[in-house]
Amino acid sequence: MAQISESDAGGSSSLSKAVHILKDLAAHSVEGVRLIDLARRLNLSQPSAHRLLKTLIAEGMVEQMSDSKSYRLSLEFFSIASQASRREGILEIARPSLLRLSATFNDTVFLLVRSNFDAICLDRVEGPFPIRSFTGDIGGKVPLGIGQGSIAILSYLPEEEREAIIKFNMPRIMDRAAIDEVDLRIKIEEVRRIGAAQMNFEMIEGMAGLGVPVLDRNGIAVASLSIGTLASRLTEMRSSTITDLLKSEARAISNKLNPFDPTLRYPASALRAQSKS
Amino acid sequence: MAQISESDAGGSSSLSKAVHILKDLAAHSVEGVRLIDLARRLNLSQPSAHRLLKTLIAEGMVEQMSDSKSYRLSLEFFSIASQASRREGILEIARPSLLRLSATFNDTVFLLVRSNFDAICLDRVEGPFPIRSFTGDIGGKVPLGIGQGSIAILSYLPEEEREAIIKFNMPRIMDRAAIDEVDLRIKIEEVRRIGAAQMNFEMIEGMAGLGVPVLDRNGIAVASLSIGTLASRLTEMRSSTITDLLKSEARAISNKLNPFDPTLRYPASALRAQSKS
DNA sequence: TCTAGTATTCCGAATTATGGACTTTTTTTA
DNA sequence: TAAAAAAAGTCCATAATTCGGAATACTAGA
Numbered sequence: 001m002a003q004i005s006e007s008d009a010g011g012s013s014s015l016s017k018a019v020h021i022l023k024d025l026a027a028h029s030v031e032g033v034r035l036i037d038l039a040r041r042l043n044l045s046q047p048s049a050h051r052l053l054k055t056l057i058a059e060g061m062v063e064q065m066s067d068s069k070s071y072r073l074s075l076e077f078f079s080i081a082s083q084a085s086r087r088e089g090i091l092e093i094a095r096p097s098l099l100r101l102s103a104t105f106n107d108t109v110f111l112l113v114r115s116n117f118d119a120i121c122l123d124r125v126e127g128p129f130p131i132r133s134f135t136g137d138i139g140g141k142v143p144l145g146i147g148q149g150s151i152a153i154l155s156y157l158p159e160e161e162r163e164a165i166i167k168f169n170m171p172r173i174m175d176r177a178a179i180d181e182v183d184l185r186i187k188i189e190e191v192r193r194i195g196a197a198q199m200n201f202e203m204i205e206g207m208a209g210l211g212v213p214v215l216d217r218n219g220i221a222v223a224s225l226s227i228g229t230l231a232s233r234l235t236e237m238r239s240s241t242i243t244d245l246l247k248s249e250a251r252a253i254s255n256k257l258n259p260f261d262p263t264l265r266y267p268a269s270a271l272r273a274q275s276k277s
Numbered sequence: 278m279a280q281i282s283e284s285d286a287g288g289s290s291s292l293s294k295a296v297h298i299l300k301d302l303a304a305h306s307v308e309g310v311r312l313i314d315l316a317r318r319l320n321l322s323q324p325s326a327h328r329l330l331k332t333l334i335a336e337g338m339v340e341q342m343s344d345s346k347s348y349r350l351s352l353e354f355f356s357i358a359s360q361a362s363r364r365e366g367i368l369e370i371a372r373p374s375l376l377r378l379s380a381t382f383n384d385t386v387f388l389l390v391r392s393n394f395d396a397i398c399l400d401r402v403e404g405p406f407p408i409r410s411f412t413g414d415i416g417g418k419v420p421l422g423i424g425q426g427s428i429a430i431l432s433y434l435p436e437e438e439r440e441a442i443i444k445f446n447m448p449r450i451m452d453r454a455a456i457d458e459v460d461l462r463i464k465i466e467e468v469r470r471i472g473a474a475q476m477n478f479e480m481i482e483g484m485a486g487l488g489v490p491v492l493d494r495n496g497i498a499v500a501s502l503s504i505g506t507l508a509s510r511l512t513e514m515r516s517s518t519i520t521d522l523l524k525s526e527a528r529a530i531s532n533k534l535n536p537f538d539p540t541l542r543y544p545a546s547a548l549r550a551q552s553k554s
Numbered sequence: 555t556c557t558a559g560t561a562t563t564c565c566g567a568a569t570t571a572t573g574g575a576c577t578t579t580t581t582t583t584a
Numbered sequence: 585t586a587a588a589a590a591a592a593g594t595c596c597a598t599a600a601t602t603c604g605g606a607a608t609a610c611t612a613g614a
Contacts, residue, residue: 555614556613557612557613557614558611558612558614559610559611559612559613560609560610560611560612561608561609561610561611562607562608562609562610563606563607563608563609564605564606564607564608565603565605565606565607566603566605567602567603567604568601568602568603569600569601569602569603570599570600570601570602570603571598571599571600571601571602572596572597572598572599572600572601573598573599574595574596574597575594575595575596576593576595577592577593577594577595578591578592578593578594579590579591579592579593580589580590580591580592581588581589581590582587582588582589582590583586583587583588583589584585584586584587584588
């Protein structure tokens with residue numbers, strides 16, 4: 001699954017390897033990872049992998065299961081991350097919307113957030129039907145351009161940025177979906193016209209979905225709200241109601257998100273006073 | 278705040294520094310962190326800090342805010358971290374119980390999990406009253422021995438381990454609560470007798486709580502279920518009902534956790550087949 | 555008990571990180 | 585608005601750290 005990723009351009013280092021290790025551990029967090037498998041998957045020598053793991057353990061990011069010798073991410077890692085009070089952020093703000101939507105439609109609802117060239121699934125509320133989606137579970141990533149939520153975001157990025165992303169992502173997209181650049185551009189135009197991304201053609205058999213962007217104050221997408229459901233359940237009528245509700249929740253989130261985003265709006269100097277060590 | 282931590286014993290490395298950077302970024306995630314401040318706080322030369330940050334950015338763990346030049350953790354980091362909490366699946370398994378409990382009592386319910394010498398709050402469902410707890414929000418940590426949920430776990434660890442923890446944690450505990458070792462040991466015995474930890478003496482004024490352990494098949498605590506409420510609401514009668522319900526939910530979780538905990542019970546070989554790269 | 559297959563440790567070779575000095579950019583002050 | 589100050593980012597010779605082959609210690613299965 002998780003490739004070594006990216007062009008190895010320039011500053012490779014032991015740190016990169018360590019990060020790859022963390023990612024690999026995350027990808028196999030349930031069963032844990034054995035040293036050998038890790039080393040093989042990431043093309044590391046066994047001693048190197050071992051040394052890095054040892055350091056990561058010393059730093060509390062990783063732990064070794066006592067039964068088997070397998071390694072996995074430590075909870076402290078999770079704890080550190082959640083300490084980062086991005087908590088005040090979109091996740092908490094959006095959660096009530098997700099719950100409302102899920103309860104209203106009896107479908108699975110997703111919150112995707114843009115991260116560079118990808119959309120990351122930040123939250124997900126399950127409906128009663130088992131849904132297969134591109135993003136997979138919370139934490140999953142898709143290239144911008146695949147799936148409704150993801151396309152909804154892509155469609156509402158500044159043109160220049162969008163172009164760059166399309167250029168970069170097109171190969172990745174074609175790799176995973178039967179779409180070419182023309183299809184994608186047509187789709188984007190449609191999304192911008194309607195304000196929502198609907199999947200007519202089924203990219204996963206039997207599945208369908210609908211996504212709308214969550215915009216910042218400049219009208220640029222930072223996230224998206226989407227639902228995934230059985231294709232048979234997405235009739236014309238339902239689909240229009242759903243779109244409306246998604247849009248209104250997205251707007252609600254935008255409003256809560258925007259009024260004060262100090263990290264973006266205020267001159268950096270104004271904040272600095274607080275951060276005396 | 279965040280110290281450079283620990284004895285610098287043995288394997289120091291650039292990786293350690295990188296981890297310190299990540300922790301520092303986590304601690305200052307609201308405003309973002311400037312290169313200089315980071316370097317000063319962590320005793321790094323500016324070029325080193327810069328180089329490490331560059332690598333972390335290349336790996337997608339960190340991003341640079343475009344307005345100021347400050348750095349902060351990227352969403353991908355959070356994405357990886359959230360995988361860490363999914364390890365045992367206990368989060369998903371326990372959530373329904375939390376919801377039920379919270380709905381039944383109208384109080385705040387916590388799921389704590391053991392992590393080395395601490396208990397980490399993995400999940401928390403809010404009741405209508407604002408509750409202050411030791412663990413704080415999701416992701417928060419307390420030393421094992423402080424608070425009901427935490428004591429519930431401590432009480433059901435193997436004796437030897439428990440002793441080691443008490444020895445290690447006692448200073449940290451006394452630092453934060455008016456309890457000495459004798460009090461703690463008496464408390465633990467009581468918990469083991471009753472099967473639940475109840476806070477009679479109020480450690481946070483006006484607050485009270487009740488916690489029960491979630492045991493693995495060997496009767497060792499891996500987590501705890503607890504509620505936090507106003508002291509005035511924890512009458513004798515309520516308290517006994519609540520205890521019963523907590524216990525029954527804890528047992529339910531245990532059962533779901535145990536019958537198939539492949540990572541623990543099955544010969545490692547049985548699992549390996551699946552984990553072909 | 556023996557025999558893989560792994561995990562862990564050692565250690566000399568060499569690749570990599572390091573920080574002083576320098577350039578560029580941003581912010582503050584006059 | 586310009587000049588000064590502060591911070592960000594870059595370069596490079598030096599020094600230290602990482603690297604991986606090989607040896608050793610475990611562990612599970614036969």
